[in-house]
Amino acid sequence: MSAVMKEQMNLLANDQAGVQVADQDAKWRSVLAKDKSCDGQFVFAVSSTMIYCRPSCPSRRPRRDRVSFFPLPEAAERAGFRACRRCHPRDIRVSDPQVKMAQEVCRLIDNNQGEPLTLQILSEQTGVSSFHLQRTFKSIMGITPSQFAETCRIKKFKQGVRAGEAITNAIYDAGFGSSSRLYERASSQLGMTPATYGKGGSGAVINYAIVESPLGRLLVAATEKGVCSVKLGDSDAALRTDLLAEFPAAEIRLDERPLRSALKAIVAHLSNKSPHLELPLDIRATAFQRQVWQQLRAIPYGETYSYSEVAAAIGQQKAVRAVARACATNPVALVIPCHRVIREDKSLGGYRWGLERKKKLLETERTQAK
Numbered sequence: 126m127s128a129v130m131k132e133q134m135n136l137l138a139n140d141q142a143g144v145q146v147a148d149q150d151a152k153w154r155s156v157l158a159k160d161k162s163c164d165g166q167f168v169f170a171v172s173s174t175m176i177y178c179r180p181s182c183p184s185r186r187p188r189r190d191r192v193s194f195f196p197l198p199e200a201a202e203r204a205g206f207r208a209c210r211r212c213h214p215r216d217i218r219v220s221d222p223q224v225k226m227a228q229e230v231c232r233l234i235d236n237n238q239g240e241p242l243t244l245q246i247l248s249e250q251t252g253v254s255s256f257h258l259q260r261t262f263k264s265i266m267g268i269t270p271s272q273f274a275e276t277c278r279i280k281k282f283k284q285g286v287r288a289g290e291a292i293t294n295a296i297y298d299a300g301f302g303s304s305s306r307l308y309e310r311a312s313s314q315l316g317m318t319p320a321t322y323g324k325g326g327s328g329a330v331i332n333y334a335i336v337e338s339p340l341g342r343l344l345v346a347a348t349e350k351g352v353c354s355v356k357l358g359d360s361d362a363a364l365r366t367d368l369l370a371e372f373p374a375a376e377i378r379l380d381e382r383p384l385r386s387a388l389k390a391i392v393a394h395l396s397n398k399s400p401h402l403e404l405p406l407d408i409r410a411t412a413f414q415r416q417v418w419q420q421l422r423a424i425p426y427g428e429t430y431s432y433s434e435v436a437a438a439i440g441q442q443k444a445v446r447a448v449a450r451a452c453a454t455n456p457v458a459l460v461i462p463c464h465r466v467i468r469e470d471k472s473l474g475g476y477r478w479g480l481e482r483k484k485k486l487l488e489t490e491r492t493q494a495k
Contacts, residue, residue: 182212334381351405
């Protein structure tokens with residue numbers, strides 16, 4: 126990206142960030158006031174409970190830094206939140222016509238039991254042009270109708286196998302035309318094969334190793350398909366405990382041999398011998414997380430983006446907090462360089478592995494990139 130283009134993006138992001146902050150402050154005041162008139166305009170989600178509510182929900186109010194806002198329930202659910210059983214936010218009527226249209230598309234896709242709904246069919250059923258439908262839906266949901274449909278099929282497959290349904294039946298009941306269609310998406314959306322997912326991950330074998338690095342102790346773990354976890358820390362015991370908590374149903378083995386190439390590549394990257402880090406990955410992600418993580422991998426070595434710049438780059442200018450959350454849940458530090466995302470005021474923001482490590486990483490990359 127040229128300096129001129131980046132400056133233009135900075136100006137746009139700053140303007141949008143100012144509008145967004147004011148909008149979110151107004152929504153937060155409505156939530157604090159339990160304003161019933163705002164029901165149907167948005168929902169708020171709480172990261173500590175992973176539950177979303179309508180503004181008037183009678184529940185106790187969370188801390189502001191744990192709250193995100195979404196234009197409709199389906200958007201909150203796509204981000205991984207569950208509906209509150211107290212205020213039933215899915216039962217409210219949406220007031221904004223464009224948001225209402227996006228919600229109707231979500232319901233048509235989610236309730237579809239036959240052939241996949243094409244953009245043309247959705248256009249005919251909603252009474253709006255294909256172009257307007259696609260553009261409006263993506264601006265609200267962050268993904269296209271076809272991507273949302275894919276997410277729904279994966280969700281239905283998961284529900285089927287959790288309920289004890291046979292893998293083959295669950296695949297076809299979810300709307301996949303063949304088992305190969307699901308297996309193509311298994312690595313990115315399930316993190317394992319469909320059969321392994323159906324067993325709760327109990328059949329997955331994960332090898333890991335812990336070595337010394339320029340940033341302290343480095344843990345790298347991988348399945349036969351690729352790296353699934355990269356962690357930094359000071360204590361081997363803490364890193365190992367964190368890995369076991371991340372994959373409680375898998376068989377975890379301490380074995381450096383299958384990880385030698387990955388370890389060598391990451392240590393070389395940290396030692397400034399290899400600026401480009403490309404490794405096969407085996408990670409689970411929502412559609413939104415995939416968008417953010419792909420954008421993070423596109424940030425040039427030695428450069429940084431703000432959270433709002435990342436949000437703008439994926440066409441989700443209002444999703445700054447969601448971008449920050451996606452950065453915080455990145456399972457493979459360094460390989461997906463979430464450390465290259467900072468705040469608007471150029472302060473470092475957060476980093477799961479410690480701000481000193483983030484500062485050192487950025488300083489080293491800037492020096493080497495000159």
